[in-house]
Amino acid sequence: MDFQTVTWQAYARAGGRKGIRNKVLIIYTVECASFVAKEISRRLNHPDVDVIGFSGCTDNDYAIRLLISMIRHPNIGGVLAVGLGCEYVQPEKLADIAWQEGKCADWLFIQNEGGTRKAVEKGTAYAEAMLRQLQSTPRVSMGFSELVVGAECGGSDYTSGLAGNTVVGAFYDLLVRAGGTAIFEEIVEAVGLLDLLEKRAADEPARRQIAATYKKAMQYCRDVRQYSISPGNFVGGLTTIEEKSMGAVVKSGSSPIQGVLKVGERPRSSGLWLLDSTPDPHWMQFGITNPNDNEGLMDLISCGAHLVFLVTGRGNVVGSAVAPVIKVTGNHQTFVRMSEDMDFDASEMLWSSQRLEPLAERLALLTADVCGGQQTNAEKLGHKEYFIPYKYQDKPAGTCKERWEQKNVGI
Amino acid sequence: MNREQKQTAFQIHPSDNVATALGALEAGRVTITGEACAPEILAAEPISDGHKIALKDIEAGMPIVKYGVPIGTATVNIAAGSWVHLHCMRSNYDERSAHLDLMTGVPVDSEYE
Structure with missing residues (x-):
């Protein structure tokens, strides 16, 4: 099958980007504003209204970069930022960025509005107006060559x-051959596999980036005494992080790795990219970390992934704000037991490796359907999780960093 | 495709010294599929779905090999046909996994007080 000819109707954004959803994103800028933000969303009760937010009062460069990447995400057409009024993160600045991106945008401070009821009423009216405006978003044809996907595993x-x-990896190869972009993460689940990853580097700079990222991740695991393996993994027959790692890296397929992305950084070209979501050492070294599956999904989406795959064996139910999540399992019992949550059964692979190509093609067709608007099971059930922690990461290299430095000249 | 394939374990790489149980195994004959070096092995004990069976005798201190790469080290002598898990092997990286409950994987080193 020629996947270069597969297309679907997408949403045109200013600057030529294309989204596969047309959402209003409500962002709270401190935990104290989260109730009002969620209440606005509850009143609207609309599948295209998502809520995310940062709970800390003190701001954090990493968290702000993550929020901005969600505002710029092509699946988002409008942004409403809701603040309390005393916090460090500024909703007005977030709304400004959305404006600059050519999106609908508004913001409010709950203190200025006169409390919960008035803020909820005003915010609901703002968001309703955005939803009406988004109905006239131009539709445009989109194909795999313009698609960015992410993948991670959970459970x-x-x-x-x-x-x-294995099936997601085969789909990744197919997507990259069709000119698309694929991102995989979980370098902390590549323990013992440096040689294998280095051999897949597209060029020498990419190899050096991969080696440095791996080395940092191993130091991180040692320092924080957390390896990415859970009680459920052990019951499921995985004994060590090395064993889990071999199974995890398979989802990247076999394409050359173009380089390493930081959270919130967009791929510089099509092809396969490794996402480094591990904290960088800082004044508290790695600090206390709280990784989970939704953090991983957010990180992939922050790099511009239109949709993400969550591969599970024992079963997971989460979705995500901003981008659809397609849940794939290779465990037939899990697929049957949690059929309302699972989107794709890859278990036929266990009985015959001849099934790899047909399964990857079937996953590609499901992906195209979801890109065209078909709801995933997580979307049907209303899953819209998000997770934005305090974290330190060095700023992305290259143009983003240069832009950052230019912006800060004169401060 | 045959989901009723009983007593089967999957060997991923020819150099592996363990195979993965495709379904719960009873003690007795087990068919090896995948990159099998021998057509079958005698399971010495029951082995849960998805868990590993030793394909040959593995001495303490020797690597456990799956996917053609070492996934840890044997902590005791493991006889061919035995169940291979936390009780007889350890990670070369992660020390904590040695402190987990063998059957449930639940940590026994966290205090709830």
Whole structure:
């Protein structure tokens, strides 16, 4: 099948980017504003209204970069920023960025509006107006060559490495051949596999980036004494992080790795990219970390992934704000037991490797349907999780960093 | 495709010294599929779905090999046909996994007080 000819109707954004959803994003800028933000969303009760936010009162460069990347995400057409009024993160600045991106934008401070009821009423009216305006977003044809996808695993068992991740990896190869962009993360689940990753580097700078990222991730795991393996993984037959890692890296397929992205950084070209979501050492070294599956999904979406795959063995139910999540399992029992949550059964791989190509093609067709508007099971159930922690990461290299430095000249 | 394939384990790489149980195994004959070096092995004990069976005798201190790469080290002598998990092998990186409950994986080193 020629996947270069597969297209769907997308949403045109200013600057030529294309989104596969047309959402209003409500952002709270401190935990104290989260109730009002969620209440606005509850009143609207609309599938295209998502809420995210940052809970800390003191701001954090990493968290702000993550919020901005969501504002700029092509699936987002409008942004409403809701603040309390005393916090460090400024809703007005977030709304400004949305304006600059050519999106609908508004903001409010709950203190200025006169409390909960008035802020909810005003915010609801703002968001309703945005939803009306988004109805006239121009539609445009989109194909795999313009698509960015992300993948990570959660609740892995022995089938993840044999079936679920294997099929996603084969789809990644197919997507890259069609000119698309694929991102994989979880360098902390590549323990013992540096040689294998280095051999797949597209060029020498990419190899150096991969080696440095791996080295940092291993230091991080040692320092924080956290390896990315959970009680459920052990019950599912995985004994060590090395074993889980081999199964996890399979989901990247076999394409050359173009380089390493930081959270919130867009790929500089099409092809396969590794996302480094591990904290960088800072004044508290790595600090206390709280990684989870939704953080991983957010990180992939922050790099511009239109949709993300979550590969599970034991079963996971989460979705995400901003981008659809397609849940793939290689465990047939899990697929049957949690059929309302699982989108794709890759278990046939366990019985015959001849099934790899047909399964990858079937996953590609499902992906095209979801890009064209078909709801994933997580979307049907209303899953819109998000997770934005305090974290330190060095600013992305290259143009983003230069822009950042230019912006800060004269401060 | 045959989901009823009983007593089967999957060997991923020819150099592996463990295979993965495709379904719960009872003690007795087990068919090896995938990159099998031998057509079958005798399971010495029951092995849960997705868990590993030793394909040959593995001495303490020797690597456990799956996907053609070492995934840890044997902590005791492991006889061919045995169940291979936390009780007889350890990670070369992660020390904590040695402190987890063998059957449930639940940490026994966290205090709830």
